[in-house]
Amino acid sequence: MAEKIYYCGTGRRKNSIARVRLTEGTGKITINGKDIDDFFGMETLKVIVRQPLAVTNTLSKYDVICKVTGGGYTGQAGSIRHGIARALNEANAEFRPVLKSNGFLTRDPRMKERKKYGLKKARKAPQFSKR
Secondary structure: OOOOOEEEEEEEEOOEEEEEEEEEOOOOEEEOOEEHHHHOOOHHHHHHHHHHHHHOOOOOOEEEEEEEEOOOHHHHHHHHHHHHHHHHHHHOHHHHHHHHHOOOOOOEOOOOOOOOOOOOOOOOOOOOOOO
8 A cells, every 4th residue: 555645844923833734636725624715714814825835836736734723813824834835845845945035934933022010911001190
């Protein structure tokens, strides 16, 4: 029995983490057991997820299966994009310059800033009063 070869990549953005698995296939994208159209409502998020595949001309070459946890929809879409880019880089090293130049291999370092004591939120201070 022939084993299916797959390529893995872990993507992160904000508080979301995506574990992505690429297999040879027809271009089907499955997220947490649902189709991409059922999982993401907005078209822009679907475009973000497909960007690494579109740039490398492999939209119909690989099936994408991923599990994503944490964060909101935008962070999850960004983490899936990061994971797909890493998996594509593992699948074919020739994709690296294209993925790197588009910024898909770079982890977005922006995170939510922590709340500080004496303040209401990370930076919001209580209203100042002279008396």
